[in-house]
Amino acid sequence: MDTLELSRLQFAVTAAFHFIFVPLTLGLSIMVAYMESRYVSTNDDMYLRMTKFWGKLFLINFALGIVTGITLEFQFGMNWAEYSKYVGDIFGAPLAIEATVAFFLESTFIGLWIFGWNKISKKTHALSIWLVAIATNLSAVWILLANGWMQHPVGYVLRNNRAEMVDFGAMLTNTYGWLKFFHQIFAGYIVGAFFVMGISAYHILKKSNLDFYKRSFRIGATFALVSSILVIFSGTFHAEEVALTQPTKFAAMEAVWDTQKNAPYNLLVIPDPANEKNSVEAIGIPNLLSLMAFHRADAEIKGLKEFPREERPPVLPVFFSFRAMAGLGFIFLLLALIAFVVSRKDRLEFNPGLLRILLYMIPLPYLANQIGWIVAEVGRQPWIVYGLLKTSDAVSKSISMSQVVASLLGFTLVYGLLGTIDIYLLTKYARKGPDNDLSGIIKTERI
């Protein structure tokens, strides 16, 4: 291992850890905002208690999401100085804009929301959580436009030994970035929706606060159903964009070795990278891969052998992550549909099997988010900016082995500790159930 490998590992560890918290924030913020809006419009205390219960879990999760995000911004400079020098002219802008237009909004209004219960009117209070939810999603726009640029760089020229921005509009309208954004937010909403359904299922199984959790469940189920449909649609468009712009990633996702027209979609595949072929390839549906990628049965799919070995991503992690992610996506849709129907018919407590499945399902949408990013980031290798800059040329020159070993160890220990504490607290408060004492909230219209 050298500083390059260690820095890559460290970025993977810190980004993956950060991304345990982000998807839930994306989805749960909107659901909590919806609950509080319902409280404002109906004046039903049930919705207030929902806002408080789910809001508490939201905040426990949010705290770690915020603090682990700073690491990523710092790391571009700390470990990837050559990258930052080379593309900072264009890549720095969306990060700075994210902080200015989104992160400030999110962090300022979360404080108002936590502490403002009896200081501002009910409507303003509900508005502040909506601003947090909007800002969180707006954050995702800028971060994914930045990532979209690394995947499919646009609007730049090579000048003064670096990539310089010449067309900000091209970056703003980069289809790749927007597809990533939509696919990601819906994936995040699924995490939030299954989180709400899973915890509600636990309480419904225990017959505690039945009405409260059945209503929460219903909100989660609706959200899950809509999101799991949209995540599949956006994912389909996203995959087409990958086929168009990142042929090596697409070939690795589908384990296509030889360039072919009328490419079939094989349901069963086991890649054998050493011999540049698939050791198992069965149950092929003719033309389907060509159709999926380019909407034409005779469209040509470029195989990995078309590219020199040193320009191919590692096939196994990309291929299996992609398959697993897509498979999970369909499982989410199926379960969301069942959960939606059963909860609409008000039959939840008579279906303990479903409830148990949903409880143990909570981690799976998280997993789908993580492996989705493995497809995106490992699939882009060996490039850090696709076709423009190799990851191996991007690492800082001034850092030493001992520094990166120490920081990687530090991150692993600190994140391990904090992650454990976070899961413990989430479990504790999820089990505990809603707080029925609302005396902390003085319901005044205006002070």
Next chain:
Amino acid sequence: MEFQIIWFILWGVLWAVYFMTDGFDFGVGILQGFLGRNEGEKRTIINSVGPVWDGNEVWLITAGGATFAAFPTTYALMFSYLYSALLLILFALIFRGVAFEFRGKVDSEAWRKGWDAAIFLGSFLPALLFGVAFGNIFEGLPMDAAGYHGTLFTLLNPYGLLTGVLFVMLFIEHGALYLAVKTSGDLAERSGKLANNIWPLLLIIAVSFLGYTYFATNLYANYLNNLILLIVPVIAVLALLLIKVFAAKGNYLSAFFSSCITILMVVFTGVIGLYPNLIPSSIDPNYSLTIFNSSSSVYTLTIMTVVALIFVPIVIAYQIWVYRVFRHRISAEDIIKDSNAY
């Protein structure tokens, strides 16, 4: 005016506002264990910054992001050269942020003690290390064509450490005044007394810093070439004196605002002295990173200027509004009754 200069000013403003706002959070965090005599007081101290610390910290994120967008070469070299120091700051900030949220979540003395330690270290270390980092930037880093010739320990030189101590003292004074304004009763009184008592020490350190700066850095050159600029350090000194004038009279709100101005002007004093460098090289000025040789293209700077001119005032406006919502004093009795408090 050239865009590089606009962004140099904005760069200075972002850091200055960051230290002015998160500075009292650091001070409050350092003082929590010393001023809080019981659990109610400790919680009051934490809750005094509860609604605002997160928004304050974003000024750091924005300062970092602005360095990246406007001066990418400086961002790249500053962050990779100061790797270990930044890493410590990161861990400290991570623990501080989590501590605020998690401290009250489990009813156990050991649990709270652990998070109290995290709040102290998470406030003290960044305060010290940001000072050390800026002190070293004022001195210049040992860098040339081959890169950086230093370690974490070269940063801990006398001038760097003095700047670190200056930052810590400024923030303790700032935090004590904030608590004198934001809390009530006995706690507020003790905070005010502390602010009065430590002020002479702050003055001594500030004067030593100004003197040592003459020998250790090149910061005064710009002032000698352009005497009108001296107004900035003069205001810094006057504001520092005003802190004591107001605090002695028990007018802690005015003392706190004087402290705000002191911190802003101290940062500006350093930044003006650096111009046109962002990081001077202590080996050979030819290797200094300046706002001209490390900046983004004019195109990028133009776009970033438009974004900043529109959004930074909006941010300031809503942050001031939120500060106004939480302008009232808080007390242990309120906190215990409030199920939403930390």
